[in-house]
Amino acid sequence: MTPTARRRIDQAVxxxxxxxxxxxxxxxxxxxxxxxxxxxxxxxxxFFIHLPKPVGETGGGVANAIVGSLIMIGLAACVALPVGIxxxxxxxxxxxxxxxxxxxxxxxxxxxxPSIVFGIFAYTVVVLPMRxxxxxxxxxxxxxxxxxxxxxxxxxxxxxxxxALREAGFGIGLPQWKVTLxxxxxxxxxxxITGVIVAIARVAGETAPLLFTALGNRFWHQGFxxxxxxxxxxxxxxxxxxxxxxxxxxxxxxxxxxxxxFVTSLAARLATRGRTVAR
Amino acid sequence: MGDGIYVRRLxxxxxxxxxxxxxxxxxxxxxxxxxxxxxGCGKSxxxxxxxxxxxxxxxxxxxxxxxxxxxxxxxPGMDPVEVRxxxxxxxxxxxxxxxxxxxxxxxAGLRLAGVRRRAVLQEEVERALTHAALxxxxxxxxxxxGVSLSGGQQQRLCIARxxxxxxxxxxxxxxxSALDPIATAKIEELIHALKKExxxxxxxxxxxxxxxxxxxxxxxxxxxxxxxxVTKEMFTTPHDQRTEDYITxxxx
Amino acid sequence: MARSVTLxxxxxxxxxxxxxxxxxRVGRIGDPLFRALLKGSAWLVILLAxxxxxxxxxxxxxxxxxxxxxxIVTSTWDPVAGDFGALPFIYGTLVSSLLxxxxxxxxxxxxxxxxxxxxxxxxxxPVAFLIEMLAAVPSVVxxxxxxxxxxxxxxxxxxxxxxxxxxxxxxxxxxxYGVGMLAAGLILSIMVVPYIxxxxxxxxxxxxxxxxxxxxxxxxxxxxxxxxxVLRYGRSGLIGAVLLGLGRALGETMAVTMVIGNxxxxxxxxxxxxxxxxxxxxxxxxxxxxxxxxxxLVEVGLLLLVxxxxxxxxxxxxxxxxGGPAAGARE
Numbered sequence: 038m039t040p041t042a043r044r045r046i047d048q049a050v051x052x053x054x055x056x057x058x059x060x061x062x063x064x065x066x067x068x069x070x071x072x073x074x075x076x077x078x079x080x081x082x083x084f085f086i087h088l089p090k091p092v093g094e095t096g097g098g099v100a101n102a103i104v105g106s107l108i109m110i111g112l113a114a115c116v117a118l119p120v121g122i123x124x125x126x127x128x129x130x131x132x133x134x135x136x137x138x139x140x141x142x143x144x145x146x147x148x149x150x151p152s153i154v155f156g157i158f159a160y161t162v163v164v165l166p167m168r169x170x171x172x173x174x175x176x177x178x179x180x181x182x183x184x185x186x187x188x189x190x191x192x193x194x195x196x197x198x199x200x201a202l203r204e205a206g207f208g209i210g211l212p213q214w215k216v217t218l219x220x221x222x223x224x225x226x227x228x229x230i231t232g233v234i235v236a237i238a239r240v241a242g243e244t245a246p247l248l249f250t251a252l253g254n255r256f257w258h259q260g261f262x263x264x265x266x267x268x269x270x271x272x273x274x275x276x277x278x279x280x281x282x283x284x285x286x287x288x289x290x291x292x293x294x295x296x297x298x299f300v301t302s303l304a305a306r307l308a309t310r311g312r313t314v315a316r
Numbered sequence: 317m318g319d320g321i322y323v324r325r326l327x328x329x330x331x332x333x334x335x336x337x338x339x340x341x342x343x344x345x346x347x348x349x350x351x352x353x354x355x356g357c358g359k360s361x362x363x364x365x366x367x368x369x370x371x372x373x374x375x376x377x378x379x380x381x382x383x384x385x386x387x388x389x390x391x392p393g394m395d396p397v398e399v400r401x402x403x404x405x406x407x408x409x410x411x412x413x414x415x416x417x418x419x420x421x422x423x424a425g426l427r428l429a430g431v432r433r434r435a436v437l438q439e440e441v442e443r444a445l446t447h448a449a450l451x452x453x454x455x456x457x458x459x460x461x462g463v464s465l466s467g468g469q470q471q472r473l474c475i476a477r478x479x480x481x482x483x484x485x486x487x488x489x490x491x492x493s494a495l496d497p498i499a500t501a502k503i504e505e506l507i508h509a510l511k512k513e514x515x516x517x518x519x520x521x522x523x524x525x526x527x528x529x530x531x532x533x534x535x536x537x538x539x540x541x542x543x544x545x546v547t548k549e550m551f552t553t554p555h556d557q558r559t560e561d562y563i564t565x566x567x568x
Numbered sequence: 569m570a571r572s573v574t575l576x577x578x579x580x581x582x583x584x585x586x587x588x589x590x591x592x593r594v595g596r597i598g599d600p601l602f603r604a605l606l607k608g609s610a611w612l613v614i615l616l617a618x619x620x621x622x623x624x625x626x627x628x629x630x631x632x633x634x635x636x637x638x639x640i641v642t643s644t645w646d647p648v649a650g651d652f653g654a655l656p657f658i659y660g661t662l663v664s665s666l667l668x669x670x671x672x673x674x675x676x677x678x679x680x681x682x683x684x685x686x687x688x689x690x691x692x693x694p695v696a697f698l699i700e701m702l703a704a705v706p707s708v709v710x711x712x713x714x715x716x717x718x719x720x721x722x723x724x725x726x727x728x729x730x731x732x733x734x735x736x737x738x739x740x741x742x743x744x745y746g747v748g749m750l751a752a753g754l755i756l757s758i759m760v761v762p763y764i765x766x767x768x769x770x771x772x773x774x775x776x777x778x779x780x781x782x783x784x785x786x787x788x789x790x791x792x793x794x795x796x797x798v799l800r801y802g803r804s805g806l807i808g809a810v811l812l813g814l815g816r817a818l819g820e821t822m823a824v825t826m827v828i829g830n831x832x833x834x835x836x837x838x839x840x841x842x843x844x845x846x847x848x849x850x851x852x853x854x855x856x857x858x859x860x861x862x863x864x865l866v867e868v869g870l871l872l873l874v875x876x877x878x879x880x881x882x883x884x885x886x887x888x889x890x891g892g893p894a895a896g897a898r899e
Contacts, residue, residue: 046789065701298704425788
């Protein structure tokens with residue numbers, strides 16, 4: 038092949054690669070643009086503080102869905118934070134030969150499990166025995182999704198704490214558990230918190246695992262052991278319904294949801310910039 | 317008459333940091349020119365300017381003239397890709413392509429240049445491996461992976477790979493620093509044999525090696541060429557005080 | 569553990585002496601309670617994984633006993649008669665995922681090469697950031713966009729054109745509903761691209777620079793250096809990245825459910841509606857009246873779990889082989 042032909046191929050490939058990058062980003066701009074175009078008009082104060090109106094009537098809001106999402110995320114965090122953070126510390130600090138490897142491998146496997154399967158698990162473990170759909174079931178399903186994420190990010194952040202700090206703690210006579218609790222964890226705290234925020238942003242948008250655990254509710258929940266609304270569930274219900282007004286509210290809800298997810302993800306990524314494991 | 321490199325007023329930058337501060341130097345034909353100096357003096361950077369590798373780093377910049385015989389390598393119409401084919405390079409740590417066999421490693425440059433016929437490739441690969449003093453050791457194992465060899469053999473493989481595309485000049489950037497003494501000796505032997513047909517410039521931090529293999533030596537310090545001359549003379553009667561300090565081990 | 573502090577005056581001139589009991593701790597995790605807490609949490613994770621499989625196996629046992637291997641090869645899905653065969657869902661999942669990969673892989677690899685090798689320094693962080701944000705968009709939002717933007721576009725523009733020019737192929741035959749396999753494949757590809765791109769980019773960045781320089785030193789153009797040094801070196805990691813994308817596509821639920829048409833039938837045409845394993849569970853779980861119906865749905869979920877686990881485990885092994893266990897961990 039002649040040198041000019043090789044040069045032309047080089048230029049062509051560079052252009053194709055750049056083009057691919059543009060095509061890849063395009064959907065994000067399109068989707069976000071559409072959300073704003075369709076949904077911005079429906080996002081007003083009413084949207085946030087009112088309950089859904091009965092079928093056929095226009096107006097109303099998604100207050101119960103927002104509150105429901107927050108409640109279930111809170112329930113999920115109660116379970117996922119202790120297990121995830123303590124487990125992550127274990128993975129980072131333990132010197133045992135096999136158990137950490139097994140846990141790490143399983144956590145990575147769990148990270149790839151479709152969220153709807155966790156919904157089925159929560160159904161069998163909570164909904165069946167309780168004989169009803171509930172916020173507990175939905176919260177537990179979300180917790181299952183959060184645990185592997187928090188586990189791995191906590192491990193990564195604790196590993197980043199320099200050994201010199203641990204040795205300084207030992208040097209002044211602190212026992213291991215105090216070194217971990219009072220020296221290592223405070224140093225890794227910011228990173229761990231951002232890992233938790235990333236996990237929350239992820240589950241805030243989950244719909245599938247809630248379909249048959251929390252079920253959804255057009256009114257305020259009557260208790261944590263009752264069906265409860267959630268923002269993604271509401272968006273889904275509105276999207277597949279035949280009413281135009283509900284469609285507009287679906288767009289509005291999606292706009293709110295995506296903004297929350299973006300803002301928290303962005304904050305988390307910015308906070309850990311420069312702290313990722315060197316490769 | 318062989319090929320030589322003539323450098324005039326060479327300057328090189330990384331971003332806004334000037335790392336080569338105006339160097340004039342000749343790499344004499346059919347001889348070995350050693351580039352010595354303490355760490356950070358710019359010797360690697362200098363040599364990478366000779367085959368236009370320096371500019372592959374983002375924010376890197378070069379000014380000045382580098383002539384290969386009568387051609388200015390930095391002239392506007394000059395294709396850097398072609399320059400790098402004509403001026404070969406061997407790196408500090410042996411870097412054979414791990415996914416390729418020994419044969420494919422040596423043939424890589426040839427295939428890029430458009431050689432397709434199996435018979436031609438086989439002939440050229442054997443020629444290159446023989447010139448790199450590796451043929452006898454690998455001729456029955458040409459299909460084995462490039463990284464299955466020892467460190468010294470891998471470096472000779474890299475030399476063979478560079479020789480396969482028939483370069484006019486061979487640049488060697490501390491080729492023995494990752495090798496044991498026996499492998500080092502083999503490579504120095506190889507350099508003696510190669511310089512009869514090829515012009516070589518070798519960067520080294522080992523002064524004894526420079527004294528052993530080279531005819532000419534250039535001493536770099538903080539981006540400047542402090543002294544340049546016949547190797548024997550430079551090591552016995554250096555002209556500059558800084559050269560003498562370096563050679564006697566007062567620094568670096 | 570209480571530590572009493574005794575102020576001892578005089579003695580050696582110091583005001584405080586540490587109590588003798590705390591000296592001499594050995595071992596990495598010394599305190600039993602703390603160690604138990606940490607280990608317990610680790611075991612809970614193991615319990616979660618094992619419990620998941622056991623629970624699904626238990627709940628689906630009724631269907632497994634009733635249908636055995638027939639479940640995987642029969643197409644009837646008749647809740648009224650109590651006869652269940654998951655073949656249409658397996659077919660739908662596989663076809664939509666493969667279609668998604670067909671579209672996503674070239675684009676993702678191109679974008680990854682651009683970001684890792686070719687893009688100027690100032691372009692990389694914003695583009696990489698945008699791609700990460702794409703991965704954070706919830707599935708239901710993609711689905712919403714799919715229903716109201718993608719499907720009408722397919723129905724009114726793309727499918728009629730495809731039908732006119734290529735309608736003789738069974739692949740593009742049939743009426744243009746908009747919803748169907750093509751819509752599902754398209755939306756899945758959009759969702760999967762960010763994952764493949766970020767992992768592929770990290771794989772490429774993990775290739776040592778010495779390899780690129782070796783190729784450049786031989787007189788290779790930039791693309792040639794990428795081709796013979798970087799892509800070959802990172803080959804297994806790139807395959808792993810694609811498999812990770814496949815794993816995600818297989819398990820995607822909401823967006824697919826909203827655009828695939830939800831009809832349990834196997835058809836040759838991409839225009840036809842279909843059904844995936846995740847979608848049937850999502851749609852029919854709350855309507856399942858009999859125990860056998862629920863068990864059949866749980867068995868579909870179990871199949872989905874097994875397939876995604878295998879694909880993901882394989883993917884991770886391949887990605888780790890290039891960059892080590894840390895590569896690709898954050899996604």
